[in-house]
Amino acid sequence: MPDVFGIHDHFGGTMTEVYRGVFPVAPTPFTETGQLDKEGQKRVLDCMIDQGVDGICILANYSEQFLLADEERETLARLCLEYVSERLPVIVTCSHFHTDIAVQRARRAAELGAAMVMLMPPYHGATLKGTEQGTYEQLARVGDAAGIPIMVQDAPLSGVNLSVPFLVKLAKEIEQVRYFKIETPMTADK
Template identity: 65%
Template sequence: MAKYSGIWPVAPVAFNDDGSVDLDGNRRILDCMIDQGVDGICVLANFSEQFLISDTERETLTRLSLEHVAGRVPVIVTISHYSTPIVVDRARLAKSLGAAMVMVMPPYHGALLKGTADQTFQQFAEISKVGIPIMVQDAPLSGVDLPVPLLVRMAHEIEEVRLFKIECAGAATKLRALIEAGGDAIEGPFDGEEAITLLADLDAGATGTMTSAMIPDQIKPVLTHWQAGDRAAATAAYARILPAVNHENRQCGFRSAKAVMMEGGVIRSDFSRHPIAPLHPATRAMLLDLVRPLNPVALNWGK
């Protein structure tokens, strides 16, 4: 098995109905994820609603997550920001608290402030000086183009750039090209997007996936069978979970994991801060209808 492999889901952030952060709920989320047999946990990512929390809350949740997990599984801390000094400070905090690595999107702010190839390279080089492994997040949200030659150059020339989460359109094609061109420097080729393209990405050489926290215990068998060389079993396991994953990816987004966790008694509320609207009741009901037959841990953990 590759050094970095398996399923490393994103932990959602639990809020109370009044919009305040539910600290105990966030601890319960982490415990529930660990009980699902995850290989690692990512915090403060886009599926954690990181764009809806304050800097103070971010620091509180970073400390809470690493202190509560306490080494039971590795933790990735997302530190993305347009400002390089802020990203470096976030990396230092994550390292000081025992994070296994940090995940970073290229520098961007809104639709027009986008880092060039050189600016992106320089920002990641500065983060590397902190001395913590870096996962590059190639996500459409940033709007920054990260061509394979740039990613390969980063892997070869920036010491701590080791992992790559590829979730752009045509992820399998990009993963295949990245692995072929980067060789051993690509220590952790991962996919994302709730595992909506997982089977194709595994076929392209992905060793891990970063899904939501909705049903990681049901997605993990896909990777386990694939790593064992049983393509038929992996395909069957993938077909089993795909309707729920598709509904999450296309209809619900980051609200799905909290809806399932609230239904399962993990958290008290599935609230998301404005301007995010709650799930339509019919959309939420269909999500639960698709998830219940899978009998995931999150749907029963708190009952």
């Protein structure tokens, strides 16, 4: 396999599985009383699998991650990873502005069997913007702790502009950074 953008094997001489294709974000259904709809979540996952997706991303922004309590995140992660099991790879979003929490989330996702974790830059709100250096440090710590591939989410929501040279630096210097989700205006310019 070619060494694209300096991404090379850091895992003992054999290339880890390369993921390609469509990995939609699974929405999180709730009951009319605001509780997690576990059976509804299974139906969502089955629907996606039946449509022929290549993998599924859970606990992302579209999954209402900012509304979920820690116990609900744990319940959903366990339910989705166990339910999808060996059928498809699952990406678990572990974004948080507090690096220790992002590390804990990523470590737990790996323990539960996630194929990969996804993180956007540490976000602090509209007027408190993080930095590329802070993003680098968080991704490095998460990578060391989780030991599974990381997808970097270049998300406008974070308020941090990730430059192309910085993305290349991440790919070259942090072993687990393997994928990028670019979702900004003018994406084609990147």
